Amino acid sequence: MxxxxxxxxxxxxxxxxxxxxxxxxxxxxxxxxxxxxxxxxxHTGFGSERKASYPSPRTLEDLLRTYSAQDIWYTVVLAALEVPELQTGEWSNRIDWVLANPEAADNALINADREAEANGTSCRSSSPS
Incomplete structure (x- = not known):
């Protein structure tokens, strides 16, 4: 990503x-x-157009009062990678899930990276060996 x-x-x-x-x-x-x-x-991670795949500017402003930017964007990335637990619900609940399940969140990112490399869609897979 x-x-x-x-x-x-x-x-x-x-x-x-x-x-x-x-x-x-x-x-x-x-x-x-x-x-x-x-x-x-x-995939879009932020924009003025309202989409379910990322928090709106207003929601983002509210989330930043409680969560770090890193936690918010890590959650947006994992949602884009289609982690099932992050496909619906309030963004605060999705971030809470990521914070409560750090190993599952990390594994989802690792698995997506492995899949991308196996499919030839990772920058690493296109590098000379």
Missing amino acids: TVVKGGRGVGKTVWFQALQNPALRAVAADEYQLPILTRIEA
Whole structure:
């Protein structure tokens, strides 16, 4: 899982939109000699558009009063990886589950990483040995 950080106006949205489109991903993969781009899955972790896959700006503001940013985003990542316990419910309950089940949460991330590597969708799997 790659998290893209950057200041306002540096192109994060443009790249994200390009990565959502298979044809544009193929062009970028060819142009930048990054064949792995043709095999990625891009997921939104935050935005102004309301989606169940991440907390809204208002919910995020509320969550930050109680939880660390790291715990919130770890939960968002695990939800994107389709950990069954994190697919529904209030975000505070999902974060509480992650905090109460650290080994299960870590194992879900490890398993997703192994699966990505086995499927050729991990950056590590495309590196020379």
